Amino acid sequence: MAVLALTLARIRNMYAVVMLTGIYSLLGAALYVILDAVDVAFTEAAVGAGMSTVLMIGTLALTSDREKVVSSAKTRRALFLVAITGAVLIYGTLDMPRYGDPAAPIHHHVVPRYIEESGKEVGLPNVVTSVLASYRGYDTMGEAFVIFTAAAGVLALIGRSRRRRRPDEEEGTGAKASGGGPAS
Amino acid sequence: MMQRKAVIRVTSKLLIPFILLFALYVQWHGDFGPGGGFQAGVIFGAGFILYGLIYGVKQARQVIPAWLTRLVLALGVILYAAVGYVGLFMGGRFLNYSVLASTPTGGQHIGILLVELGVGMTVAAAMITIFFAFAGQEEEEHGAEWD
Numbered sequence: 001m002a003v004l005a006l007t008l009a010r011i012r013n014m015y016a017v018v019m020l021t022g023i024y025s026l027l028g029a030a031l032y033v034i035l036d037a038v039d040v041a042f043t044e045a046a047v048g049a050g051m052s053t054v055l056m057i058g059t060l061a062l063t064s065d066r067e068k069v070v071s072s073a074k075t076r077r078a079l080f081l082v083a084i085t086g087a088v089l090i091y092g093t094l095d096m097p098r099y100g101d102p103a104a105p106i107h108h109h110v111v112p113r114y115i116e117e118s119g120k121e122v123g124l125p126n127v128v129t130s131v132l133a134s135y136r137g138y139d140t141m142g143e144a145f146v147i148f149t150a151a152a153g154v155l156a157l158i159g160r161s162r163r164r165r166r167p168d169e170e171e172g173t174g175a176k177a178s179g180g181g182p183a184s
Numbered sequence: 185m186m187q188r189k190a191v192i193r194v195t196s197k198l199l200i201p202f203i204l205l206f207a208l209y210v211q212w213h214g215d216f217g218p219g220g221g222f223q224a225g226v227i228f229g230a231g232f233i234l235y236g237l238i239y240g241v242k243q244a245r246q247v248i249p250a251w252l253t254r255l256v257l258a259l260g261v262i263l264y265a266a267v268g269y270v271g272l273f274m275g276g277r278f279l280n281y282s283v284l285a286s287t288p289t290g291g292q293h294i295g296i297l298l299v300e301l302g303v304g305m306t307v308a309a310a311m312i313t314i315f316f317a318f319a320g321q322e323e324e325e326h327g328a329e330w331d
């Protein structure tokens with residue numbers, strides 16, 4: 001994955017970048033499977049490797065497939081900033097418990113209760129689902145609304161400009177066709 | 185232009201029903217195995233996006249018109265919130281499913297199933313909407329279908 005990330009930073013052809021990003025996501029999914037997080041791996045493979053690759057190709061079809069190379073003081077400043085942020089993040093991981101450490105706080109807060117009681121309280125064999133949909137119902141509802149908002153935002157940005165551009169292109173017809181009816 | 189890709193067309197036609205079926209499996213089987221509404225929605229959306237990629241946006245829009253995806257997009261979140269409110273009116277707390285049926289676990293089961301269905305609907309519709317918003321632009325600009 002590290003090799004892939006470095007290659008990604010060097011490559012200028014955007015199609016290759018998109019494809020490599022997809023492979024990166026797939027490797028990430030494999031990593032999640034190794035960590036026994038099958039649900040997350042599932043999502044990563046479907047969204048990261050599949051959906052975002054398709055969407056990025058769609059975006060590339062609209063724009064250019066070459067990256068504009070800028071090399072100035074600005075990029076050096078950005079590199080400096082990124083390096084500092086990365087160093088701080090790595091410093092933050094130093095006092096995290098070791099992977100699989102049974103004394104880690106995450107294994108002591110609410111997790112034992114979820115694992116032991118959710119069978120009786122919720123009655124589902126998949127604890128992940130009962131945590132997501134029942135114990136953390138508010139969070140999941142928030143996520144659903146985030147996705148709804150994202151789609152609505154895309155519609156507001158792209159979906160509308162398409163209709164607005166049309167009367168501009170055929171200026172002879174005038175009349176500005178029917179204001180803003182949501183149906184199309 | 186479209187006729188040349190016979191292999192892709194035939195394979196995708198064979199694959200799409202199974203993709204949709206798998207999405208439904210992930211949707212309804214999320215309680216027992218990995219998966220759930222979010223993953224199912226993405227896979228379900230991917231089935232339609234594959235169709236749109238190969239047959240062009242216009243033809244795909246005949247299968248799922250724009251108003252339908254927008255309706256489903258909104259219905260999903262409404263369903264989720266409605267399940268929460270039903271629990272509220274039946275004497276529980278917001279999004280407490282235990283009161284939805286005679287036994288708490290039965291209520292939880294119904295609640296989770298409905299909520300996951302809401303998530304799946306919204307996610308699938310969102311994916312399809314976003315993809316067609318992009319792909320539709322592409323067609324506008326070049327006046328042709330994807331090739």
